[in-house]
Amino acid sequence: MSAVEASAAGGGRPHLAIEHLSKVYETGTGPVEALHDISTTVGNGAFVSIIGPSGCGKSTLLKIILGVIGHEGGRAYLRDTPIDGPQVGAGMVFQQPALPPWRKVLANILLPVDVLGLPRRDYRERALHLLDLVGLRGFEDKYPRELSGGMQQRVSICRALIHDPDLLLMDEPFGALDAMTREIMQAEILRIWRDSGKTILFVTHSIDEAVLLSDRVIVMSPRPGRILRDIAIDLPRPRGGELRQTARFQAYAGQLRELLGLIDHNAQPPEPEDHG
Ligand SMILES: Nc1ncnc2c1ncn2[C@@H]1O[C@H](COP(=O)(O)OP(=O)(O)OP(=O)(O)O)[C@@H](O)[C@H]1O
Ligand SMILES: [Mg+2]
Incomplete structure (x- = not known):
């Protein structure tokens, strides 16, 4: 049964369905297999996080779903429609704020x-x-260079939300924020999610953040x-920072820490066996 069929059998259609997806980048030093046989679904209105070490293909996966890069093997669908180009129903917060420097803040938010x-x-x-909402009222006529990194990232969150997409792809959106702003933004994104019914696919390096926000955490290697x-x-739910102190929260965090610890960050592809 395909992922789409499986989800249909279980009731509602998934918002996102990915089946046996693979992605290879051609580079000067040969092909790099960024994704290998990825299959998953994300239900309507779900909050799903992806966690995994640097280079495991998290950003690649989000860009494929946004429809700005292609893939080789497998299939990807948004609401049963194959992803074959940029998706207007999706908004993305990129890992780097990537604000065109010649556009003032307001014009940057209006880019989509x-x-x-x-x-x-x-x-x-x-x-x-x-x-x-993100605490930047009054900055609309500033240029990106006049903002700190964290402020730029908050502008890029506004930009992802401006056209009210029902799927929000967030690539380490809070990574550049100081701890306090980060907690405020975590609460804010949970509020936006709860009030809007959007589906969120959220990449993070923080185990705590993944457990605090998500219905599911996908661990990649x-x-x-x-x-x-x-x-x-x-x-x-609703979840607040105080949840972090509970035994159940700690148990999930411990489970994820253990899984990520199992991944050998320096693993090389296996050597061909010497049968000579
Ligand atoms: N445009 C590209 N051209 C060639 N190789 C690429 C390109 N983009 C990514 N890669 C390679 O694909 C793999 C996955 O990269 P990706 O950026 O998706 O990882 P990531 O999980 O987002 O990492 P990080 O946590 O550091 O952001 C890496 O080995 C990377 O070197
Ligand atoms: Mg990345």
Whole structure:
């Protein structure tokens, strides 16, 4: 049974379905297998995190789902429709804020509106509201170079939300934030998620963050990027920082720490056996 069929058999259609996906980058020094036989589904309105060591293909997977890079083997669907180009129903927060330096903050947030050919005037108020939400109201006429790294990342979160996509792809969105802002943004993203019913696929290096936010945590391993484990986080919601102190939270965090510790970061592909 395919992932799409399996999910259909279990009730609702998944928002995202990935079947036997693989991705190879051609590089000057030969091909790099970034993803190997990835299969998973993400249900409507779910919050799913991906965690795994550097280079295991997390960003690659998100870019394939956004439709900005292709893949070799397998299939990927958003609501049963094959992903074959940029997806207007998805918004992405990239690992680097990537704000065009010649666009002021407001124009940067409106970038997807321009790209999608939507009328700017309809989105101006929303952009200002989003700036409010991330604590940057008043910065709309600044250039990116006038903001700190963490502030730029908050602008890129507004940009991902501006056209109200129902799938939010977030690639380590809080990695550059100081601890306090990070906790505020974690609470904020949970609030946005709860109020909007969006589906969120969230990449993080933080075990705590993954457990705190997610319905499921997908653990990946590198060379080539594969899914090692998929863990359901069965903790009550709404969740706040105080949950971190509980035994059940600590148990999930410990399980993930152990799994990630098992991954050999320096693993080389196996040598061909010498039968001579
Ligand atoms: N444009 C590219 N050209 C060639 N190889 C690439 C390219 N992008 C990524 N790779 C390679 O693909 C693999 C996966 O990269 P990717 O950026 O998806 O990893 P990641 O899990 O997001 O890592 P990190 O946690 O460091 O962000 C790595 O081996 C990387 O070197
Ligand atoms: Mg990455």
